[in-house]
Structures are given as structure tokens and as C-alpha cells.
Amino acid sequence: MSIENHQKTENEWTPLQRDLLLEVRKNSSRAVMFHQAISDRLGLNATDHKCLDYLLSSGPVTAGRLAELTGLTTGAVTNVIDRLEKAGYIVRDKDPNDRRRVVVKPVPEKVSAISPLFQSILEKTIRIIDSYTEQEQTAILDFLRRCNDMTLEEMNRWK
Amino acid sequence: MSIENHQKTENEWTPLQRDLLLEVRKNSSRAVMFHQAISDRLGLNATDHKCLDYLLSSGPVTAGRLAELTGLTTGAVTNVIDRLEKAGYIVRDKDPNDRRRVVVKPVPEKVSAISPLFQSILEKTIRIIDSYTEQEQTAILDFLRRCNDMTLEEMNRWK
Numbered sequence: 137m138s139i140e141n142h143q144k145t146e147n148e149w150t151p152l153q154r155d156l157l158l159e160v161r162k163n164s165s166r167a168v169m170f171h172q173a174i175s176d177r178l179g180l181n182a183t184d185h186k187c188l189d190y191l192l193s194s195g196p197v198t199a200g201r202l203a204e205l206t207g208l209t210t211g212a213v214t215n216v217i218d219r220l221e222k223a224g225y226i227v228r229d230k231d232p233n234d235r236r237r238v239v240v241k242p243v244p245e246k247v248s249a250i251s252p253l254f255q256s257i258l259e260k261t262i263r264i265i266d267s268y269t270e271q272e273q274t275a276i277l278d279f280l281r282r283c284n285d286m287t288l289e290e291m292n293r294w295k
Numbered sequence: 296m297s298i299e300n301h302q303k304t305e306n307e308w309t310p311l312q313r314d315l316l317l318e319v320r321k322n323s324s325r326a327v328m329f330h331q332a333i334s335d336r337l338g339l340n341a342t343d344h345k346c347l348d349y350l351l352s353s354g355p356v357t358a359g360r361l362a363e364l365t366g367l368t369t370g371a372v373t374n375v376i377d378r379l380e381k382a383g384y385i386v387r388d389k390d391p392n393d394r395r396r397v398v399v400k401p402v403p404e405k406v407s408a409i410s411p412l413f414q415s416i417l418e419k420t421i422r423i424i425d426s427y428t429e430q431e432q433t434a435i436l437d438f439l440r441r442c443n444d445m446t447l448e449e450m451n452r453w454k
Contacts, residue, residue, distance in 0.1 A: 149421070152432050156424050157417075159439040165345050166443045167326035169365050172342040173450050176371055182341050183331040186324050206328050212335055258316075260445050262308075264438065265315050272434040273311050275427060279435050280318040284325045286419050291332050 160283070174253055180223060183208075187216045188225055188242065188250075196229070196241035207291035319442070333412055339382060342367075346375045347384055347401065347409075355388070355400035366450035 149157070171182035178185060190205050191197065197205070203213040217240055220226045225246050231237040265273065308316070330341035337344060349364050350356065356364070362372040376399055379385045384405050390396040424432065 150429075152429060152436065153421070153424050156432055156436045156439075157420065159436055159443065160420060160424075162443050163322070163439045164326040164330070165348060166366075166446050167323040168330050168341050168345040169367060170446050170450060171323070171327050172371070173367060173453060176368070177453075182327050186327040189324060207325075208328060208332060209335070212331070257446065257449050260449070261316065261319060261442065262312070264441050264445065265312050265319075268434060268438065270309075270311060272431070272438075273315055275431040276435050276438050277311065277315045277318055279423065279427065279431075280315075280322045282423050283420065284318065284321050286423065287325050287329050287416065290416050290419070291329060294332060294336075 170257075174250075177253065178250065180219070180225070183212075184216050184219050184223075185250075187213070188220055188247065191226065191240065191242055192247065196231070196239040198231070198237055198239055202240065207288050209295055329416075333409075336412065337409065339378070339384070342371075343375050343378050343382075344409075346372070347379055347406065350385065350399065350401055351406065355390070355398040357390075357396060357398055361399065366447050368454055 168182060171185055175182045175185040180188070187202065187206055187208075190202065194201070194205060199213050199217055200210060202208075202217070203210045206213065208216070217226065217228070221228060221240075224243060226240050226242050228238050228240055231239045268276065327341060330344055334341045334344040339347070346361065346365055346367075349361065353360070353364060358372050358376055359369060361367075361376070362369045365372065367375070376385065376387070380387060380399075383402060385399050385401050387397050387399055390398045427435065
């Protein structure tokens with residue numbers, strides 16, 4: 137087996153690597169549960185709520201673009217958009233730059249009710265970040281970025 | 296304002312801290328989207344699938360205990376259990392140690408179909424972890440642990 141193809145087996149992991157892998161998995165579970173709890177309060181499921189969050193960062197986009205941003209299939213995204221529209225969080229509208237295209241956009245008065253729910257967790261996250269050295273913060277940022285990019289690539293391979 | 300109560304305002308963050316906070320948020324979104332994509336393939340929603348994952352780690356537990364582990368309310372957990380039971384992933388059964396209690400447990404032949412979906416992402420995560428020094432891995436582990444614990448505390452405060 138050549139070096140570049142060598143994949144560590146479970147026996148070769150250090151206890152630290154094992155703990156880290158477990159914590160990455162816990163982190164992912166925690167995120168899903170957290171967004172479910174938030175969504176229960178909003179009457180949405182976790183995926184709908186998170187797609188709305190993507191939409192708030194991106195501004196008005198087509199359904200196809202939202203599928204690219206989230207990594208979901210266009211079929212799944214269409215269902216999400218239907219549910220969000222029904223719940224009043226978004227509207228479908230003609231693209232002002234190209235009247236033949238339909239974009240989805242958030243309804244400001246409806247989405248403004250969401251951010252207070254995140255306030256306390258945001259403040260605590262900032263305090264945690266603040267307790268690390270610049271060098272440690274750089275490693276954490278790099279790690280999260282690479283995991284996020286890799287996960288999106290994996291998801292796009294499934295489509 | 297006393298030092299211990301001082302909360303950094305957005306203007307006081309360094310660009311690095313700002314990037315890290317953004318990446319933490321992206322990480323959380325990515326986790327929700329990833330589990331939605333997996334769940335679409337399993338015919339479950341992201342929360343149901345993740346609750347099943349908790350159940351696989353914990354072994355047979357009561358609905359109350361599953362609520363504690365996940366941070367969801369008992370009401371929300373009951374709905375999750377109903378859906379997972381209907382889809383054939385779990386069964387309700389009497390606790391062998393206390394016949395008056397009902398526990399939920401996974402159905403092995405049904406859940407064994409899930410793990411191959413995670414194989415590639417697991418291998419890539421290990422390669423990413425492996426590229427950091429022990430000191431960096433320690434900082435990343437500590438950061439994730441503190442974020443996970445803090446999030447669960449926040450969720451339990453809402454109940």
C-alpha cells in the first residue's frame with residue numbers, strides 16, 4: 137500500500153484523535169438538536185429554518201441557487217420553499233433584474249422574531265472564542281473550514 | 296461596567312474572531328443540511344435520524360432519558376419515537392431490568408443500512424484531523440467540547 141493511499145485504521149488512532157472524532161460527531165448532533173429546538177418554537181423543521189438562514193445571508197435567490205448553497209437537491213429545496221412560503225417566512229417574486237426568473241425572498245417582519253432566540257448562545261460563543269490564543273483560533277478556524285468544505289463536496293457528489 | 300460583565304461588541308472583534316464566529320455558524324448549518332441529505336435517503340427527517348444515532352450510542356433507554364440526551368422536550372421526543380417506530384427503525388419494549396418501564400431500542404437489520412452512507416465522510420474527517428499537531432488537536436477538541444456543552448445547557452434552560 138503506497139503512503140498516499142494509506143488510510144489509518146481505528147487501532148492506529150491516538151486517544152486524542154479518537155476523542156476529537158467523537159466530539160466532531162457530537163458537535164454535528166448538537167447542531168441538529170439545537171436547530172430542532174429553535175424550529176419547534178418557530179413551527180418549522182430544522183432544515184426549513186436553516187434554509188431560511190441561508191436565504192438571509194444570500195439575499196433573494198432562485199430555487200436552483202438555494203440548492204447549490206445548501207447542498208440539498210432541487211426537489212428537496214422546492215419542498216422547503218413551499219413550507220416556508222405557507223408559514224409566511226418567505227415569498228416567491230419576480231427577479232427585478234430578469235423578470236422571467238422567479239426568486240425567493242424573506243419576509244422581514246416575520247424573520248425579525250428569530251434572532252432574539254440566538255442572542256444568548258451567540259454571546260457565549262464569543263466568550264469561548266475569546267479564551268483562545270490567536271494561534272489556536274487560527275487552527276480551529278482552519279479545521280472548521282476544511283470540514284465544512286469537505287462536507288459540501290461530499291453532499292454534491294451524491295446528487 | 297465591571298470587567299467580568301464586559302461583553303465584546305461587534306466593533307471590538309478581530310477579523311480572525313469574526314471569521315471564526317461565521318465559520319461556527321456555517322458548521323452548524325452544514326451539519327443540519329448534511330443530516331437532511333442523509334435523512335432524505337432514509338425517508339426520515341434530520342432530527343429523527345439524529346435521535347436514532349443517540350439511541351445507537353446509548354443502548355435501550357426510556358423516552359425521558361432520550362429527551363435528556365438530546366436536549367429536546369419529552370413532547371418532541373415522543374413524536375420522534377412515533378415516527379421512527381412507524382418507519383421500522385425502532386421498537387418500544389419492556390425494560391428487562393424493570394418490566395413496568397418502557398424503553399425504545401433500535402432494530403439492527405434496519406439501522407445497519409445507515410453506516411455505509413457515512414464511510415467516506417468519516418475517512419476524510421480522519422485525514423483532516425491527522426494534519427494538525429497534537430497541540431492544535433487539543434485546542435480544537437477543547438473548543439468543540441465547550442461549544443457542545445454550552446449549547447446543551449442553553450437548550451435545557453428553555454425547557
